[in-house]
Amino acid sequence: xAEIFFRSMNRRSFIRTGLAAFGTLVTLNxxxxxxxxxxxxxxxxxxxxxxxxxxxxxxxxYRGFYPYRNLEKIIPDILSDPPDGVIIAGDLARLTGQLGxxxxxxxxxxxxxxxxxxxxxxxNHDNRExxxxxxxxxxxxxxxxxxxxVVVVNKAPVRLIILDSLLFTDKVPGLLGKAQRQWxxxxxxxxxxxxxxxxxxxxLSDDDxxxxxxxxxxxxxxxxxxxxxxxxxHSHAYGFSEFQGIHLINLPATGYNFSDSEPVGWVEARLRSxxxxxxLHSIAGNQDQxxxxxxxxxxxx
Ligand SMILES: [Zn+2]
Numbered sequence: 001x002a003e004i005f006f007r008s009m010n011r012r013s014f015i016r017t018g019l020a021a022f023g024t025l026v027t028l029n030x031x032x033x034x035x036x037x038x039x040x041x042x043x044x045x046x047x048x049x050x051x052x053x054x055x056x057x058x059x060x061x062y063r064g065f066y067p068y069r070n071l072e073k074i075i076p077d078i079l080s081d082p083p084d085g086v087i088i089a090g091d092l093a094r095l096t097g098q099l100g101x102x103x104x105x106x107x108x109x110x111x112x113x114x115x116x117x118x119x120x121x122x123x124n125h126d127n128r129e130x131x132x133x134x135x136x137x138x139x140x141x142x143x144x145x146x147x148x149x150v151v152v153v154n155k156a157p158v159r160l161i162i163l164d165s166l167l168f169t170d171k172v173p174g175l176l177g178k179a180q181r182q183w184x185x186x187x188x189x190x191x192x193x194x195x196x197x198x199x200x201x202x203x204l205s206d207d208d209x210x211x212x213x214x215x216x217x218x219x220x221x222x223x224x225x226x227x228x229x230x231x232x233x234h235s236h237a238y239g240f241s242e243f244q245g246i247h248l249i250n251l252p253a254t255g256y257n258f259s260d261s262e263p264v265g266w267v268e269a270r271l272r273s274x275x276x277x278x279x280l281h282s283i284a285g286n287q288d289q290x291x292x293x294x295x296x297x298x299x300x301x
Contacts, residue, residue: 044155047078048267048278050089050201050233053125053255054108056100065264065284067094067255071108073283074254074266082115083268084155087162089233089251090123090201096170097127102134119153122166123201123234124174143187148180152187154194157273160231161187163200165211172209174202174234176217185220188227195273195298199231204248210234221246225301229276237262238280238289245299249278257285265290274298 049071058068078086093101109118117139122128128149140151140162151162163184165174176184188196198221202211211217221227222244229247236253252263264285270277275297282290 042157043270043272044085044158045083046155046160046269046271047083047086048089048231048249048251048269049074049086049254050251051091051123051236051253051255052088052105053091053094053253054101054105055094056098056104058104060094062256063258065256068104068108070254070256070264070283071105074281075108075112077281077283078112078266079115082112085116085153086112086118087153087160087199087231088118088120089199089231090121090165091125091233091253091255092120092123092131093126095125097125097130099130099134102130106134117153119151119160119162121162121200122149122164124166124168124172125170126166127169128164128166143183145180145183148177150180150183155271157195158228158271158276159191159194159196161196161198163198165200165202167212174200174211176200176211176213181213181216181220184217188221188224191226193226195228196226197229197231197271198227201232201234203232203234203250204230204243218244218246225299228298229296238267240278240294240296247296247298249296252280252282252285261286263287263289 052071053067054071055068092105112118119140122131140153143150148164150164153160163176165176167173167175204211204214227246229249231249233251235250236258237250238252239250241248251267252265254266257264262285263280263282265282268279268281278294280289280292
């Protein structure tokens, strides 16, 4: 179950406060099992972004949001305390994955790439060929799955597997497909017991614009208990839910929201072997929950 609460200090001082003071805050506000968290030991800290929608034309805007400027604005925030890695869960490009979109993205990300590793998933507004032309050298282990861009990211004490749900550029639904699912099943069966988080672009509902092979994916991962959570974007809405003990983490969009009630920004994740904390950094849209922390505990096994 996700537990959400708010800090009472400003965001910067909160970030610097560290886990000990944070424990007090948890106890005061939610009474959750902080003892468990304190003994959790090692953690990795990641910046999670989605739906950045970087355009070739930097003035391109939608609903009053300028995606280029939004990413430009959050990069100094991320660099003020460089995380162990940055994950961008797809819809990297504005609409059709043009080379000019990716050239701008590369330019924006270059100061980040100097400090930490950046891992990207492809969304329905990306073009795989153009992405690979622009980003011909990317970090992480890349298994050979025909026509798919998959990355395994080992960030102790967790592992992330970035999957490719891009089906057709600029058409909304997504699909992992049989070859990728088969690879995933085999990989999960042979890999060690490191808590594993899947990341891809599409949402998991049964809507026609979501991931079309959700039941097949869940039939693979439900019995493999080291799979703890799925991180995704696509909806441009921030939210936490759970299915069969697997946490579903829907990242807010960085580029623009579809609804005024949704934040625009990114999420700072502190991931441990037994759970994780997720801090919202809202830069636009609904900023009421800026700095809110959601604590998750992974399913056992
Ligand atoms: Zn999007």
